[in-house]
Amino acid sequence: MSPSSKSCVNCGSDLSCQPPSARICRYCGHELPKQDPLPNLLPPPPKKPETESLPPASLQVRTVATLIDLLVLVGFFALIRNIWAALFVCWTYATLMECSEDQATSGKRYQGLKVTDLEGERISLGRAAARNLVKFGSLLIACAASLFTARKQGLHDLIAGTLVEVSRKPRIVLPPEIRSRLRKLLYNKTKN
Numbered sequence: 001m002s003p004s005s006k007s008c009v010n011c012g013s014d015l016s017c018q019p020p021s022a023r024i025c026r027y028c029g030h031e032l033p034k035q036d037p038l039p040n041l042l043p044p045p046p047k048k049p050e051t052e053s054l055p056p057a058s059l060q061v062r063t064v065a066t067l068i069d070l071l072v073l074v075g076f077f078a079l080i081r082n083i084w085a086a087l088f089v090c091w092t093y094a095t096l097m098e099c100s101e102d103q104a105t106s107g108k109r110y111q112g113l114k115v116t117d118l119e120g121e122r123i124s125l126g127r128a129a130a131r132n133l134v135k136f137g138s139l140l141i142a143c144a145a146s147l148f149t150a151r152k153q154g155l156h157d158l159i160a161g162t163l164v165e166v167s168r169k170p171r172i173v174l175p176p177e178i179r180s181r182l183r184k185l186l187y188n189k190t191k192n
Contacts, residue, residue: 008025008027008028008030008032009030009033010025010028010030011025011028011030013025013026013027013028015032054116054120054165054166054167055165055166056153056163056164056165056166057111057113057152057164057165057166059146059147060173060174060182061111061113061166061170061173062108062111062113062164064107064170064173064174065105065108065110065111065113066107068106068107068110068172069093069094069105069107069108070107071107072105072106072107073089073090076089087136090136091132091133091136093105094128094132094135095125095128095129095131095132096125096128098115098123098128098131098132099122099123099124099125099127099128102114103116103122103123110171111170111171112166112167112169112170112171113164113165113166113167113170114164114165114167115128115131115162115163115164116163116165117161117162118163120163123160123162127160127161127162130159130160131156131157131160131162132156134155134156134159134160135154135156138155138156141155152164
């Protein structure tokens with residue numbers, strides 16, 4: 001008789017007459033292996049495929065994406081004459097788009113960017129709302145912070161625990177001359 005859950009692995013005695021909760025063989029006293037009282041009938045959940053970590057998006061690419069979003073929203077600005085209502089429309093647009101399936105506003109999507117949590121997952125509505133509230137509340141400081149963090153996170157990203165990553169090559173990149181002028185503007189002011 002081969003050892004199984006119905007026989008003792010030490011003496012080979014039939015254990016079918018013992019209660020399922022028995023911990024030792026009634027014939028030889030050998031400790032029985034623990035058995036799961038409720039066997040798992042469901043298959044294990046599928047393992048998440050390991051993907052490469054996407055590179056963070058630079059301030060330049062993010063700025064172009066923001067300019068594209070402003071072009072998308074310019075029609076709303078023409079209809080809305082109240083600055084607070086216009087800011088609310090911008091905040092709602094960014095929040096809903098970033099927690100959507102695309103994980104990006106129109107400008108970010110055009111530039112090949114997406115907003116994720118720190119594990120690369122889609123963000124919740126609450127996280128998108130917090131991120132954009134901070135972003136609109138302190139736009140200059142929030143964006144400038146991305147120049148000094150290793151993962152190029154703005155203040156709004158640091159607070160909300162999010163990243164903006166490159167999911168494909170950006171379609172619009174600033175010419176090298178403009179990039180070098182921007183660098184001189186940003187970094188030469190601190191030396192004076």
